[in-house]
């Protein structure tokens with residue numbers, strides 16, 4: 001039987017394994033969802049929880065019952081969301097202070113945002129850790145659980161952000177499993193979580209989303225124009241949350257940066273190149289550089305498409321003339337090698353290699369390829 005958990009993009013392997021756990025009534029006491037940021041770990045945990053409390057009790061939440069409706073609004077009394085909150089770094093007394101009103105308001109706002117978009121990342125200003133207070137609340141809730149109340153589920157987002165006190169306390173909770181109580185821990189940084197906690201959980205590895213999966217989601221869910229969706233999906237690098245953020249950003253500005261970079265690489269004067277690219281060669285604009293390189297990658301991809309004479313497939317639809325001019329001038333050069341150079345540079349950048357070095361070496365490569373006799 002195939003079910004789709006349609007609120008979650010991709011992740012078919014994980015969906016199937018969780019659904020088969022439900023079908024076989026072999027639901028673990030605790031799960032640890034891990035994988036890169038923005039791949040849908042939260043969305044999976046939320047959908048799993050919703051399915052577990054749905055009154056229809058199948059492998060797909062019905063979306064109609066009173067339980068599903070409460071969960072859709074993230075207001076289900078049996079499902080608690082835990083995430084980092086502002087508080088002292090300390091272990092004890094200060095953390096028992098109630099949250100300030102403005103913090104409560106922010107929490108309310110962000111939970112409602114999360115309800116409408118499970119890919120939204122809850123990030124309360126000034127929050128550093130999951131507070132010991134939050135774990136104490138779990139203990140209190142657990143002690144009130146009666147069999148007749150149904151399953152109780154605690155979803156812990158950013159589970160790597162625990163201090164010693166909260167980690168110790170959570171470990172104790174995990175060590176004493178209670179019937180009908182489940183923990184769904186979620187983290188993009190598994191390495192930052194104690195082995196003792198991980199060993200209490202069933203691991204759920206979430207894969208990085210492909211560009212195609214992200215592009216399809218953008219066109220289907222956000223009614224986004226297909227070619228733009230492809231550009232955004234490249235820029236998002238497997239992170240759907242990032243893709244959604246990019247919808248609000250000016251990606252043509254990134255492309256303008258890329259074209260400017262290419263122009264100065266190809267320019268006659270190296271002195272001018274150093275002047276023009278000063279921010280990338282001396283500064284540390286790593287995020288911008290990543291967008292610039294991705295747009296450069298899309299640009300080279302388009303030049304190859306134009307050269308192969310299939311104009312209809314270009315992504316930079318508004319740049320047809322520029323692309324044609326470029327191909328007229330450099331079409332005989334090894335454009336594939338340019339793409340590989342940009343891909344390599346992106347890889348180095350993501351591995352935190354010194355930015356000016358990456359950009360300088362890339363510019364030397366591109367210049368050599370495009371000016372080759």
Ligand SMILES: [Zn+2]
Nearest residue numbers: 054062065068
């Ligand atoms: Zn339901």
